[in-house]
Amino acid sequence: MPRRALTGNEAMAEAMRQINPDVVAAYPITPATEIVQIFASFVSDGLVTTQFIPTESEHSAISACVGASAAGARVMTGTSSQGLALMHEVLYQAAGLRAPIVICEVNRSLSAPINIHCDHSDTMGSKEAGWIQIYAEDSQDAYDSVIQAIRIAETVFLPTMVSTDGFIISHCMQGVEILEDKQVQDFIGPHRSAYSLFGGAPITVGPLDLQDYYFEHRRQLMEAMNTSLTTLDAVNKEFKQKFGRGYDIIEEYKTEDADHIVMAMGSTCGTAKVAIDKMRAKGVKVGLIKLHVFRPFPHEQLKKALSKAKFVTVLDRSDTASSMGGPIFVETRAALYDQMPKILFADYIYGLGGRDIDIEEIATVIEKGEKMKLQGKVEKPLDYIGLRE
Amino acid sequence: MTKKGWKDLPTGGIITKAGSALDFKTGDWRSEKPIWDKEKCTSCLMCFIYCPDSSIQVKDGKMTGIDYDHCKGCGICAKECPVKVIKMEMERR
Numbered sequence: 001m002p003r004r005a006l007t008g009n010e011a012m013a014e015a016m017r018q019i020n021p022d023v024v025a026a027y028p029i030t031p032a033t034e035i036v037q038i039f040a041s042f043v044s045d046g047l048v049t050t051q052f053i054p055t056e057s058e059h060s061a062i063s064a065c066v067g068a069s070a071a072g073a074r075v076m077t078g079t080s081s082q083g084l085a086l087m088h089e090v091l092y093q094a095a096g097l098r099a100p101i102v103i104c105e106v107n108r109s110l111s112a113p114i115n116i117h118c119d120h121s122d123t124m125g126s127k128e129a130g131w132i133q134i135y136a137e138d139s140q141d142a143y144d145s146v147i148q149a150i151r152i153a154e155t156v157f158l159p160t161m162v163s164t165d166g167f168i169i170s171h172c173m174q175g176v177e178i179l180e181d182k183q184v185q186d187f188i189g190p191h192r193s194a195y196s197l198f199g200g201a202p203i204t205v206g207p208l209d210l211q212d213y214y215f216e217h218r219r220q221l222m223e224a225m226n227t228s229l230t231t232l233d234a235v236n237k238e239f240k241q242k243f244g245r246g247y248d249i250i251e252e253y254k255t256e257d258a259d260h261i262v263m264a265m266g267s268t269c270g271t272a273k274v275a276i277d278k279m280r281a282k283g284v285k286v287g288l289i290k291l292h293v294f295r296p297f298p299h300e301q302l303k304k305a306l307s308k309a310k311f312v313t314v315l316d317r318s319d320t321a322s323s324m325g326g327p328i329f330v331e332t333r334a335a336l337y338d339q340m341p342k343i344l345f346a347d348y349i350y351g352l353g354g355r356d357i358d359i360e361e362i363a364t365v366i367e368k369g370e371k372m373k374l375q376g377k378v379e380k381p382l383d384y385i386g387l388r389e
Numbered sequence: 390m391t392k393k394g395w396k397d398l399p400t401g402g403i404i405t406k407a408g409s410a411l412d413f414k415t416g417d418w419r420s421e422k423p424i425w426d427k428e429k430c431t432s433c434l435m436c437f438i439y440c441p442d443s444s445i446q447v448k449d450g451k452m453t454g455i456d457y458d459h460c461k462g463c464g465i466c467a468k469e470c471p472v473k474v475i476k477m478e479m480e481r482r
Contacts, residue, residue, distance in 0.1 A: 096401070096402065097401045097402070097403075098400050157400060157401070194400040194401050195400065195401060195403050201405065201407075202407045203403050203405055204403060205401070207402065207403075209402050212392060213392070213398070213402070215395075216393075216398055217395070217398065217402040219395040220395050220400065223395070
């Protein structure tokens with residue numbers, strides 16, 4: 001398998017080349033610009049047969065994607081931050097219309113104040129839109145997940161976004177194992193959609209749907225989300241079996257005998273693993289749960305994985321503005337509400353606007369957690385890492 | 390018409406049959422109903438011109454009735470009728 005040095009953006013663009021979607025409609029935004037910029041050069045060089053539509057905004061880009069998807073095309077785009085926010089209303093339409101579009105997303109903070117660096121606020125703002133959300137830890141993960149996302153989206157007919165941490169993954173180079181074009185094509189198979197405007201008999205897409213039917217259609221969407229975890233798991237297993245690597249919905253690192261679990265998403269997981277190794281060397285029984293999928297929320301998997309935990313340290317790279325902490329913390333704690341015996345939780349918001357988090361900082365919060373675990377009580381359920389007072 | 394449950398409806402809220410608007414009776418939210426006196430009607434067709442919902446039925450230049458499947462009960466026909474042969478009554482269901 002050829003190994004190439006690629007940034008996260010290059011890896012995602014390469015996956016798009018191998019997927020060769022029918023339509024890509026996009027508008028540039030830092031730090032995701034390169035993905036579609038590189039892809040546009042593939043189009044110009046005749047390496048793909050894609051119809052590329054440069055639009056005047058992200059709202060138009062995703063709208064063109066929805067139209068193309070309804071026409072039965074395999075559709076992809078790329079965006080970030082404000083771009084995803086501008087797509088917001090159409091994200092709901094893509095989900096409601098069950099259009100299996102795949103977005104290569106790069107996580108960046110939202111304005112104001114204006115900032116181009118990583119946090120998870122952008123995709124967390126779309127977590128209720130009805131899109132499957134996959135968070136990659138590195139470039140390899142991003143490359144593999146984009147390929148898997150096509151299969152997943154086109155099996156459950158839910159749009160899917162795969163995201164990487166802005167600059168940390170998107171612009172950092174890493175050795176990435178690239179599959180053969182044919183392997184990718186064989187894996188994704190021919191395009192599948194729930195319906196097509198060119199499917200033969202005439203259909204109406206997007207009609208008015210009032211009190212008498214809207215609820216049923218939204219219930220269908222909920223059911224698709226409920227059952228998609230099985231598909232996510234099956235597609236990953238097949239990928240693993242064929243290519244020797246894969247990404248579980250939740251990845252457990254040194255959790256077997258751990259009574260203290262750290263939870264994180266994205267590039268921070270790599271840093272957290274090193275911090276955990278350090279703490280392990282000091283005899284602390286701590287492990288990591290990397291959430292690879294945030295939507296649908298893998299609550300059953302988490303219940304099982306956290307069943308032996310006494311203390312959970314959550315690292316959230318965004319806030320929910322609920323005054324209760326970050327989204328991973330709020331949802332994980334809700335998922336474990338019925339769990340006995342009671343698990344203590346501490347949430348740490350970190351890295352907003354791209355602020356670095358290092359091994360020592362994670363080791364420090366693990367130590368704090370160990371103290372609280374022994375005391376049997378949480379002093380501060382919500383705190384911050386690397387913030388000046 | 391029995392409405393299908395979520396398990397039986399087409400995915401994504403699409404309509405799979407052309408011309409299905411014909412099956413959609415939009416007059417069910419009427420609160421007042423126009424009652425037409427056929428004997429006194431002069432078939433001047435002012436009501437036909439004014440009706441915003443094409444619910445005045447006409448054949449061979451004569452008014453023949455009101456399409457209650459689509460009439461919303463706005464009362465414009467009763468208001469405009471020069472011989473006052475359309476009266477609005479409360480809808481009883």
